[in-house]
Amino acid sequence: MANSASGDSVTERIVRVLETFSTERTVQTAAEIGRRAGLPSSTAHRMVAELVASGLLERDGARRVRLGMRLWELAGRGSRALRLRQAALPWMERVQARVREHTQLAVLEHGEALFLERLSSPTAGANITRIAGRLPLHASSSGLVLLAFAPDDEREAVLAAPLLPVSAETILEPQALRARLAAIRRDGFVVAEGSIEQVSTGVAVPVRDGRGPVIAALSVVLPREAPTAGAVEELRAAAAGISAALGSAGR
Numbered sequence: 440m441a442n443s444a445s446g447d448s449v450t451e452r453i454v455r456v457l458e459t460f461s462t463e464r465t466v467q468t469a470a471e472i473g474r475r476a477g478l479p480s481s482t483a484h485r486m487v488a489e490l491v492a493s494g495l496l497e498r499d500g501a502r503r504v505r506l507g508m509r510l511w512e513l514a515g516r517g518s519r520a521l522r523l524r525q526a527a528l529p530w531m532e533r534v535q536a537r538v539r540e541h542t543q544l545a546v547l548e549h550g551e552a553l554f555l556e557r558l559s560s561p562t563a564g565a566n567i568t569r570i571a572g573r574l575p576l577h578a579s580s581s582g583l584v585l586l587a588f589a590p591d592d593e594r595e596a597v598l599a600a601p602l603l604p605v606s607a608e609t610i611l612e613p614q615a616l617r618a619r620l621a622a623i624r625r626d627g628f629v630v631a632e633g634s635i636e637q638v639s640t641g642v643a644v645p646v647r648d649g650r651g652p653v654i655a656a657l658s659v660v661l662p663r664e665a666p667t668a669g670a671v672e673e674l675r676a677a678a679a680g681i682s683a684a685l686g687s688a689g690r
């Protein structure tokens with residue numbers, strides 16, 4: 440890929456432009472995109488115009504820009520996320536109908552829990568999770584499950600880096616975290632009280648690809664004082680159902 444005067448490739452610059460969008464920052468001007476992507480203004484305006492022409496970005500009436508429907512379309516085609524989400528949705532709906540709080544599906548992605556889906560009843564309690572948003576592995580219930588079953592090198596990399604608090608109750612000492620992860624591998628679930636927000640408890644279980652490796656975490660977010668045993672049973676049954684669906688689906 441051709442390089443610019445500053446040495447970065449076209450691909451790198453496109454990725455930098457797309458990465459200026461987040462779950463909180465969904466609409467920007469071309470000038471803002473350029474500033475955040477570290478691109479000269481003229482380059483930013485040209486790239487945004489080209490990306491709008493291709494449909495990867497879209498412009499609104501005020502000439503502000505958001506990620507395009509075409510990007511969603513391409514990303515969905517045959518991706519691992521789509522296959523997993525399709526297998527999981529009927530089971531997530533069952534958990535959601537029975538537990539009536541938040542039900543969510545996450546995968547391990549570059550050292551964080553990335554959320555592929557979230558179902559929430561209108562009356563459900565607090566929850567900071569966003570679809571296509573991320574939470575730290577050591578703090579969220581899904582993240583703890585993904586970390587417990589992660590490849591050794593990925594787990595050690597997380598344990599070696601400084602662990603930042605999300606709430607006053609987030610586990611920050613590597614030894615305490617190791618013990619917690621061992622307990623998750625032994626028990627097959629985690630109940631994380633107040634680890635993300637003082638008012639909630641996350642409950643999560645691993646989801647295996649058929650009979651193979653853990654590829655996702657299925658979780659519910661409950662009000663802090665809610666009982667958790669029923670949720671653990673629902674999540675376990677759902678995870679087994681998702682694994683069976685993945686195992687029988689044509690690969």
Ligand code: PHB
Nearest residue numbers: 566567579580581635641
């Ligand atoms: C969790 O998974 O532990 C979790 C996630 C989001 C919240 C609270 C807890 O808002």
